[in-house]
Amino acid sequence: MTLAGPRLTAIGSGKGGTGKTFVALTLAQAFADLGERVLVCDADLGLSNTSVHLGLAHCGDLPGFLSGRTPLKAAIASVTTEGHEPFDLLAAPPGSGALASADKATIDKLSQLLRRVAFYDRVLIDLGAGIGEAVLTLAADADDVVVVMTPDPAALTDAYAFVKLVLKRTGGRAPGLLVNMAANAPEAKRTAEALSHSARTFLKTATPYLGFIPTDMRVVECLRRQSSLWQSYPHCPALTAITGLTGLLGGGPARLRATASLR
Numbered sequence: 001m002t003l004a005g006p007r008l009t010a011i012g013s014g015k016g017g018t019g020k021t022f023v024a025l026t027l028a029q030a031f032a033d034l035g036e037r038v039l040v041c042d043a044d045l046g047l048s049n050t051s052v053h054l055g056l057a058h059c060g061d062l063p064g065f066l067s068g069r070t071p072l073k074a075a076i077a078s079v080t081t082e083g084h085e086p087f088d089l090l091a092a093p094p095g096s097g098a099l100a101s102a103d104k105a106t107i108d109k110l111s112q113l114l115r116r117v118a119f120y121d122r123v124l125i126d127l128g129a130g131i132g133e134a135v136l137t138l139a140a141d142a143d144d145v146v147v148v149m150t151p152d153p154a155a156l157t158d159a160y161a162f163v164k165l166v167l168k169r170t171g172g173r174a175p176g177l178l179v180n181m182a183a184n185a186p187e188a189k190r191t192a193e194a195l196s197h198s199a200r201t202f203l204k205t206a207t208p209y210l211g212f213i214p215t216d217m218r219v220v221e222c223l224r225r226q227s228s229l230w231q232s233y234p235h236c237p238a239l240t241a242i243t244g245l246t247g248l249l250g251g252g253p254a255r256l257r258a259t260a261s262l263r
Contacts, residue, residue, distance in 0.1 A: 006039070006120040009249055010142035012166075012175070013149065014158030016129035019180040020148040021053055022219065024126040025079075026242045027249075029230055032085040034246060036121040039076065041114060042091035043138050044128035045099035045107075052094050054079055055226030059091040063099055066110060072117060081228045088120075107134045111141040131158075131165050140169035144249055146210065147175040151182055151191045160198055167203055174205050178245070179212040188212030210248055213241045 011024040024040055032038045042050040042062070051059030060077040064070030076088040092099050099106070114123050125142060127135045139145050145166055149159040159177075166175055177195060182188035192209045199207045216238040222229045229239060 005115050006117055006123045007144070008114060008123050008125060008142040009144040009146065010125040010127055010139045011146050011148060012127040012135060012139055012162055013129060013147060013155070014131060014160075014162035015155055018148045018150050018155055019213070019219075021050055021126050022223065023146070023148050023178065023180065023213070023242060024124050025050060025053060026229070026239065027245060028079075028087045028124050029081065029084055030243045030246050031122055031124075032087040035085070037119060038087040039114075039117060039120045039123045040079075040087065040089050040091075041110075041123055041125050042089070043110070043125050043134065045092070045102050045134050046128065048092040048094050050089060050091050050126060051077070053223060053226070054089070056089070059093060060089050062090050062092045065090065065113070066099070066106060072119075081230050084230055102134060104133060104137070107137045111138055115141070131161055135162075136165055136169050139166050139175070145173075145175035146178050146245075146249075148178050148180050149191065149195065150180050151187055156191065156195055160195055163195070163199060163207060164203060167205060172205060174199065174207045176208040176210040176248070178210045181215045182212045183215055185212065210245060211241060213238050 011020045013020045028038045028040045040050065042048045056077055058077045061070045061075040065072060065075035076090050078086050079089055080086045117123060125138050127138060147159050147162055149155045163175055177192045179188040179191045182191065196207045196209065199205050214237045216236055218233045218236050219229060219238050222232055229236065
């Protein structure tokens, strides 16, 4: 990594229920295992839930960090899984709504602070659902943006709105498309192609296809049990798919590189 600061990778969806938090946390572990120093910032400022996914009693103190009363070292929570490298989490207490009414100045400050966290190689930003000011500001300021969508038509519609507004904010930098909960590769490619076709037709831009994560009930099981997929099912297809994304988000001149053209 360069001295300019960590690489910021924003994970969004346009709607809830697509699995973006699972993607963000699983990517964090994958990057940590590759030797990167990783921070996950739960940027769902109204409904933080990453610590719930992880089964953590302490999730960090994002409100304190933003206000300046808590230094970063004291504001983060360490996430450790036996046999794996640790990564850190910065979030608000779940259910607190502590930052639900954050104004633009607060959101801009968060973006600037994340850019300057010197210890980390990568910050993964788990964006909130929807297309509000916080989501779009943090996405536009990131180095990479990944939009997580599913084959659900509603997810496709919301992902298109997300892509459209990110393009507007960034002057034409398109997010990469990741299809989650797909039955198989052809279904995932059809889903991504539907959005890509709309983007080419109406937005005059190409959207990189990063790949897909297959439907895997072991993921649901571990989320419900608040247990680590890495420990319970380390070789499951979902983990294999997400680990494969690290190479596409690994740096270099191109911010995002598609696995294959959809044209």
